[in-house]
Amino acid sequence: MNLTIDAAAIAADLDAIAACSDTPPPGVTRVVYGEADLRARAYLRARCAEAGLLLREDGLGNLFARWPGAEPDLPAVASGSHIDAIPHSGRFDGTVGVVGALEALRALRRVGHVPRRSLELLIFTSEEPTRFGVGCLGSRALAGALNPAQLRALRDGEGRTLDELRAAAGFTAPLEQVALAQGTYAAFVELHIEQGPLLETEGLPIGVVRAIAAPAALRVHLQGEGGHAGAVLMLGRRDALLAGAEIALAVERAALSTGRPDTVATTGRLTITPGAINAIPSAATLEIDVRDVAAEPRDRALASIYSAVAEVCGRRHVAYQIEEVNADPPATCDPEVVATIIGACTELGLPYQVMVSRAYHDSLFMARICPTAMIFIPCRGGVSHRPDEYSEPEQISQGVAVLAHALAALSA
């Protein structure tokens, strides 16, 4: 196959989507169902329609853009990712996998490729946990790992329900129709920036992902006692922030204590009440993310965090509650889809490395309902979730070429 990847079209799509942001440049913020998210969706719907794809959206706003195959009743082959972006982050995470899959389909059409199986672009709603505290909301629901009742119970930080927000965004189809049956897809491939330094360090253009790290998320609520910062003496205090500070440090120690570089643990959010310089913090909430490509050391780190919370709060007379937001099992990629991606790299003469994904992705949930694998491309310095996240146009085009070849093979 002699495909041409249109790097200028990809760059134009990336620019257009980066311009949809809830915050001014250079950072990008696209919170699900927010104004910027809806503008980006409108842009992509128009591009999909131009490319001759048939559009469907489910009740969460997951978007399916189909190129019907010669045998449209066969399970389709899908590719895609997400377009939501955490506050003040970059323009490539997720989005590269959406505009990359779109360009892969356009490139295949340009050369007159006729797929036997239908090919489908998927844009998943809310891979980032920013708004509802749950990562991979859309793909999790597609895989049946969040049922309609659980979806209806979700609220954002301002207390608004998912139901209310999805309706306001124009997504009103029944939540009962979101979950997809096993066998809906013959394969799923996600193109994504690595979000780590390995490919750049090794000077390799392509990573072929064989496993996706197992993330666990905790929310720890601390309730101490407030009071005037000048008037309450030190020894009578039950300062919720100080308990939280000790817990954040224990989270770091928990990751280091497994003795594995693969274990990472992060306190990404810490909010305190009332939050005034002259008031002792009465309450604090920490959000903690713990990952490993293996479940056992991750669970060991989690156990060590649980016991640190109990010890710190007991000593500081601070009440606590630990909410386990999720503790998903890791995913193993499908060997045949992995082999197909390797075949595409070989065909294109691109060196690759088989690797694991430390970050988690919609593929973690797609792997539950169909054979799944991922293609990684390098990003500068391994940086992600920051305004300076960057992949070169050539690196993106190479990833899209591998994706297009793999989709052609999988849909044949």
Next chain:
Amino acid sequence: MNLTIDAAAIAADLDAIAACSDTPPPGVTRVVYGEADLRARAYLRARCAEAGLLLREDGLGNLFARWPGAEPDLPAVASGSHIDAIPHSGRFDGTVGVVGALEALRALRRVGHVPRRSLELLIFTSEEPTRFGVGCLGSRALAGALNPAQLRALRDGEGRTLDELRAAAGFTAPLEQVALAQGTYAAFVELHIEQGPLLETEGLPIGVVRAIAAPAALRVHLQGEGGHAGAVLMLGRRDALLAGAEIALAVERAALSTGRPDTVATTGRLTITPGAINAIPSAATLEIDVRDVAAEPRDRALASIYSAVAEVCGRRHVAYQIEEVNADPPATCDPEVVATIIGACTELGLPYQVMVSRAYHDSLFMARICPTAMIFIPCRGGVSHRPDEYSEPEQISQGVAVLAHALAALSA
């Protein structure tokens, strides 16, 4: 003098002002120049006018309500406090000293008292540092401790200038006319809840304040490196929150290390960027409050915080900047005003204790321009800056009675 204090009028005034809040009950939030603050000011202006007081407001919104004395050219005697309230706090801090002084003036008028010196109610703008990060904004400016250029440089958390916000609130008089000359007042007395447990524990209705603690406020800016919580391994991290957590714990140790129960140090605010569960915190800001009734141990605690910041940030490769927001000297109250308050207690047969104020007050700055002292009343459990802050109507009336007798003596 046979004064009657109208407890029902005080209760009605407290209720009316508590109803002006930026947040729903039970907590009270009144941020300076906010809608609730402006409603509370309108209420008080109306009450002052009803009481026959002559109103003046300066360019910051400090309010002066004067009852002209028989010799109006003599320096006046003033009393007052603030009505702004930190987020989710109580209804007595500051407000008791405003409605209490108002009722003291009304009570004196009811018995036909004719003051020789004018008597004046002062309502200070923004005693709380909530909006501009500077405590005692209004009284600090009255005392000339903040000049017009420094006032113009102030911005709130959303970047809006003090100038813009005061104009929007209707205060447009020149900032050059805010500072008052030495000798403007013959005396100033502030009635306030204790914000500590001493009077309640001792079963005493009145505290006579002889010194006001010296507050220092630091803002520490930390700049580490962000990144994806799953992809960046632990040992390569420069996590700003973890540096902040260590610093918050060092702040606690710094207060304990002086060996004096009087030293208190609090990290009342800690904000992190970007603040997403799956992002390593790249930046953090801590706001730290350090106090003692003596300057030397307070400065020792500050020095220990400075060295902890340097040590922690050096070890964690996090850049830092320490902003000394203020480091005001402590104030000693005027012995004659203190003696006058003690005389009022004796006349009324109310037991009292001479004490220090651990919290700081507008009196700290009024003491720079005129003889100043404070009257404390008990508050339940010593609790303040919380929704459950409480003083009994009888306790408030006793404080107002002492204030009225002291004002009568000072204005005679």
